[in-house]
Amino acid sequence: MSKKDYYEILNVSKDASSDEIKAAYRKLVKKWHPDLHTKDKKIAEEKFKEIREAYEVLSDPQKRAQYDRFGYVGQQVGSQGGWSTTQQGNPFDQGPFGGFEDLFETFFGQSPRSSSRTSAKSRAVKGEDIYVTVRIETKDVLHGVEKEIEYTRYEVCEACHGTGAKNGTAFKTCPKCNGTGVIRQQQRTFFGVMTTQSTCDMCGGSGKIISEKCPVCGGRGLVTKKKKIKLRIPPGVEDGGRMRVPNGGHAGKNGGPYGDLFVVIRVKEIKGLKRDGQNVYSEVTIDFVQAALGTTVEIDGLEGPEVKVIPAGTQPGTIFKLKGKGFPSIRNRSRGDHIVKVNVEIPRSLTKEQEEILRKYAETTHSTVNTKHRGFFRR
Ligand SMILES: [Zn+2]
Ligand SMILES: [Zn+2]
Structure with missing residues (x-):
């Protein structure tokens, strides 16, 4: 469990906005990228890890709130992170900045481009959003209404803090990559022997695998939970309007933040209005x-x-x-x-009496009315 001061690590104030945190993170990540510190790589790697951990917590409103209250986040973040710093020896390395793209994709939105260097398995991915529909009466639009919303979502397994391992500790070194997280392959090519490397598919690049699966979640790190929330729907809401409940969606993958819940509001119409x-x-x-x-x-x-x-x-x-x-x-x-x-x-038809009254009325206004072909012009 980390007791570090994440705000200090990112060099931001306690009330920094999410944009400020993101900006600070981008700056620090560029400064401490391990590939830029060939001499003191170890220090840079440590620093880099710390920065990432701080960002993962402070960029997620739910985790940040937890951290602010308790001084730590229950779920050990970054422990399964897929960042690999062992890129030397790869003839296809993209130079000192190789890997930047992937890193930013991981934290600033998903990209369909999946690189062999970082397996999708090990990325921190935001959970999926959930949409639920709530029906309200027109009168509820006038005064607002509180609605209870029930839905099912994936939550981080509390028993293993999302790690999927029994008691949250039972990890062992991955036998396929011997804990390095990467698989190296030598290939004889036209240009000589080339070494290529890819993320280990067995451990997803973390170098560790679960030796005993968490019995509560079966090793998935996620459990299905029925969720009940009370939502105050404000007056004036329109049919089809959406309300967003941050972090109300599914749990993220590999320590990624929760998705959002979107409540779609349908207003029952009153006939004729x-x-x-x-x-x-x-x-x-x-x-x-x-x-x-x-x-x-x-x-x-x-x-x-x-x-x-x-x-x-x-x-x-x-x-x-x-x-x-x-x-x-x-x-x-x-x-x-x-x-x-x-x-x-x-009126489409008149009684005899009504007709006489109207004829008398017509005389007072000197209107010309049909006398013979009464009804001829009726529609
Ligand atoms: Zn579990
Ligand atoms: Zn492995």
Whole structure:
């Protein structure tokens, strides 16, 4: 268990941001790359290992929090690291900077390029992200809601701290590479004898193999765990919106950080209400007499029925706003409007009495109406 001051190693303050930590790490790694220190290689290697270990912890919010609280991280990081410093003698070595690329890929994102020098098995790889869907009601969008989310993920096995070895200690030297982590092969070629080397496939370059598998995880270092979290969904969230829970995903490989959990929010629609940003749209239908004389209507709003007075002489297609009756903004909680379009319905048939009244009405406005072919123009 390491009790080193990782902040001191990376020369950053205790409240350094992740970008500051990354920058400090890049700088130090360049300075202490073992291939640049041919004379005091051993010292550089030690230093290099330390820097890497510090970065692995401080770059992972979960591990960093653990380190801040307890002064160490339970899971020994870097112990299975695949960094190989034994590259001399390789005619295809890319010079003093060979290996840089791979190193950065390991920590700053994955690359599809898999080099023979660093086996995928030994890299610290971030765990996979998990997506879960949560369904909420429209009213939950107004006030926010707390939801319990249950899902299954891979976690680092506590029994072996992710090493896969029983009691976390039972390692033995890899018999295939004798603990060097690399396999050397001599080849007779056109140019003479050439030595090539590759990462040992048996130990993944760590030089150690598990002699007794952890009984809890069967040597995988990971266990399946049911996870239950409470998530506060803020007001204003939109259908299809995503919330990220850092480190809520699957455990990483070889001490890599946890992936993230993404919670996809689906909002159940209310029939007849259409959302567009913070505004909500609906329609109300009245008949032509109501439009002419004015009326009172009940509108299905987000928070139940809203009563609205329709003034006399309202035209078809008139739009009115119920101010502040829309959805809240996810940023500042200010609410949008409920926008209502008025449809005016013309009766498709009239009773004798209604027709007479309308004819009388027509006389008052001097309108010309059909007398003989009543109904001819009806749709
Ligand atoms: Zn285990
Ligand atoms: Zn080996």
